[in-house]
Amino acid sequence: MEILFWLLPIPLFFLFGLRLPLLTEIAILALFALSLDLILGYAGIVSLGHAAFFGLGAYTAGLLAVHGWGEPITGLLAAGAVATAAGFVSSFLVLRGSDLTRLMVTLAISMMLLEAANRLAWLTGGADGLYGVTMWPIFGIFEFDLYGHTAYWYSVIVLFISFVALRAIVNSPFGLALRGVKGNPLRMRAIGAPVNRHLVKAFTIGAGFAGIAGGLLAQATQFVSLDVLAFHRSAEALLVLVIGGSGAVYGGILGAAAFRVLQEWLSGITPQYWQFWLGAGLIVLVLFARGGLIGLWRALVRRLHRTRDEEAR
Amino acid sequence: MLKGMFTIAAAATLLGAAVTAQVQAQESVQVGLVLPMTGPFASTGRQVEAGARLYMQQHGDEVGGRKIELIVKDDGGVADQTKRIAQELVVREGADVLAGFGLTPLAMATAPIATQARVPMIVMAAATSSITEKSPFIVRSSFTLPQAALGIARWAAENGITEAATLVSDYAPGHDAADAFRKVFEEAGGTVIEQAAVPLKDPDFAPYLQRIRDAGPQGLFVFVPSGVGSLLMKQFDERGLDDAGIKLIATGDVTDDDILDQMGDVALGAITAQHYSAAHDSPENKEFVDAFKEANGNSRPNFMAVGGYDGMHLVYEALKATDGETGEALVEAMKGLSWESPRGPVSIDPETRDIVQDIYIREVKEQDGELYNVEFDRIEQVKDPVKADWSQQF
Structure with a gap:
């Protein structure tokens, strides 16, 4: 089943060969949502400012390329490293408070970074965006082309590797401990688990992967604008998790695909009012499918099993 | 086998797409x-x-x-x-x-x-x-913004404004506008005594306007993108810059025809320069x-x-x-x-x-019960002054 899922990019490539930029964007959004899911869905830290790390990664990768280092893979690693460091430092601020304070602190951090990027126009290009990002070919062979072939495969492979890493993390003892913390932090503390250290670790890792997603966007579009830090990025990742289902590794990917495809389809039909229909769709989803698409899928599987069991009896 | 069929199907799809695209x-x-x-x-x-x-x-x-x-x-x-x-x-x-x-x-x-x-x-x-x-x-x-800014800067210098302040949105067109205004205005003998750049998104002009009021110029040159002008006008009025004797001069983006009529009397008398007015005769x-x-x-x-x-x-x-x-x-x-x-x-x-066009100097007036930018002067065939030789524009 899972192998089938990860083979999907191949037929998609052939079937939608002219829509690759959209598919690339879905892969990037999926990675961003996955990184938020580690923080929100597994560790239970609510965040309204995850775009801070996405944006840091994007600017890191973008600035490296502008200033003469256009090698994509090292650029991506640098983006991840910078975001990881920022995530580690800010985690202490974020984890001090309760849920409501965390919302505000994460929001504040992303707003501060946004304002800083706006002010530092000599470095970031300010509201005009960072112009002149030129990427070298990957491994010196695959050039970023107009059809977006390279950007597509590059993003899908990065998403896959990150996915494998993140899944290993959530299935490790550390991941289980995180779920314990989310379920009942007092009890976890009582049995002697280092709750705070776990949370710091989760937040830092989540920030790092968000940075990689941001770097990926900068490299694939060869442009960075202030929007990478904007509130709507953070909100979008949350929406994706609501649609796909949080606390499940495939939730982010399904959600990202559903969200972007829906957005593209609706805005094609009605460029002016698509947001209304998207909102209406979301409300229906929240009312009738609590656990998102993953929740629907699980309910379906459960029902199938039950009928099979009943037939067996 | 399966893979082979798949490749054929994919190739057929691609070919089909290519053919339709060509037709x-x-x-x-x-x-x-x-x-x-x-x-x-x-x-x-x-x-x-x-x-x-x-x-x-x-x-x-x-x-x-x-x-x-x-x-x-x-x-x-x-x-x-x-x-x-x-x-x-x-x-x-x-x-x-x-x-x-x-x-x-x-x-x-x-x-x-x-x-x-x-x-x-x-x-x-x-x-x-x-x-x-x-x-x-x-x-x-x-x-281009320098085209519009050039027009209003020249008008200001010729109409008794010697000290001016500038307030623009903080992105490239804003800086373009402020730079062009300053260049032309100072060349004509005026001085710019205060410069403000306001964030592009969700702007609040009040603190900037207060600072400018305190500096006390005779004119305030403004550029904000289409759609934000009404907020600026409102805050300009609320902060009493009008009463302090500061004349509002702007690029036409501020008194945008799309929203001008809803701005109300605050806008009356504002002098702007731009290439188009719905009242163009x-x-x-x-x-x-x-x-x-x-x-x-x-x-x-x-x-x-x-x-x-x-x-x-x-x-x-x-x-x-x-x-x-x-x-x-x-x-x-x-x-x-x-x-x-x-x-x-x-x-x-x-x-x-780039486009070459006449730049008009206009004043906000009431016509048939609605507010319009009424043109009263023009500079003929202005090229973008940044790319052309500035001196040719005088």
Whole structure:
């Protein structure tokens, strides 16, 4: 089943060969949502400012390329490293408070970074965006082309590797401990688990992967604008998790695909009012499918099993 | 076996797509219009689209033996979206012309696509001077901010203002406007005593206006993008800058025709410089305004609408000249075109691919119970002063 899922990019490539930029964007959004899911869905830290790390990664990768280092893979690693460091430092601020304070602190951090990027126009290009990002070919062979072939495969492979890493993390003892913390932090503390250290670790890792997603966007579009830090990025990742289902590794990917495809389809039909229909769709989803698409899928599987069991009896 | 079948199926699909794309290309010219139709700059998108559609309605959808098809896409004013949409329009829809671009960053992000795909890109709204230098395929049908700022700076210097302050939105067009104003104004003997740059998104002008009031200039030069002007006017009034004897002078973006009438009496007497006013007195403009109002529920066209309208004119005239050929030939055919637009006589500078036009000095007055920018002076055939030699503009 899972192998089938990860083979999907191949037929998609052939079937939608002219829509690759959209598919690339879905892969990037999926990675961003996955990184938020580690923080929100597994560790239970609510965040309204995850775009801070996405944006840091994007600017890191973008600035490296502008200033003469256009090698994509090292650029991506640098983006991840910078975001990881920022995530580690800010985690202490974020984890001090309760849920409501965390919302505000994460929001504040992303707003501060946004304002800083706006002010530092000599470095970031300010509201005009960072112009002149030129990427070298990957491994010196695959050039970023107009059809977006390279950007597509590059993003899908990065998403896959990150996915494998993140899944290993959530299935490790550390991941289980995180779920314990989310379920009942007092009890976890009582049995002697280092709750705070776990949370710091989760937040830092989540920030790092968000940075990689941001770097990926900068490299694939060869442009960075202030929007990478904007509130709507953070909100979008949350929406994706609501649609796909949080606390499940495939939730982010399904959600990202559903969200972007829906957005593209609706805005094609009605460029002016698509947001209304998207909102209406979301409300229906929240009312009738609590656990998102993953929740629907699980309910379906459960029902199938039950009928099979009943037939067996 | 399965894999083999799969490859065949995929190849067939691709081939099919390629064939349909080619058939379409021979039949019609696809104009991809990428605009912010949602978000804070939605009014820009609405106006440009309405202008472009009006042109097609008036001139038919066939030119040079080919049918024109307009594909409108919303980018929400987000630069990476604009770029992706433009990229998809080129590779998927086979767009022959890219057009629209509501804000400078959106145009800047898309410029490499135009160059890579060798597709003409018509900037119908964004107004930073340097945009046309980012790709040899860019042609502009709107205006550049230095053009407008130059007009108002000269008027201010000639009309008793010796000390002025500037307040602009903090992005490239804003800096362009402030720099141009300062250059022309100081060359004419004035001094700029205070300069403020306000964030582009969710601006609050009050603290900046207070600081300017305290500095006490005779005039305040303002540029904010289309749509934000009414907030500025309101806060200008609330902070009592009017009573402090500070004259509001601005580029026409501030007293945008789209929102001018709702601003109320605060706006009365504001002096602005720009290339288009719905009150421009010419038969071409009267026809344009009447048709626009009829097609758009009686709402008034603004300078964005005329940018969309003239942008389509460029496509039509160039296609006539090339007999339906697109690509580089189309850009070549646009260079040097000149015509009578609703805004007045205009032409495309063959060297810079930027628009050359009259800049009008206007005052906000009441006409037939509505507020209009009434033109009372003009500077003829202004080239973009940043790319042209500044001295030629005096």
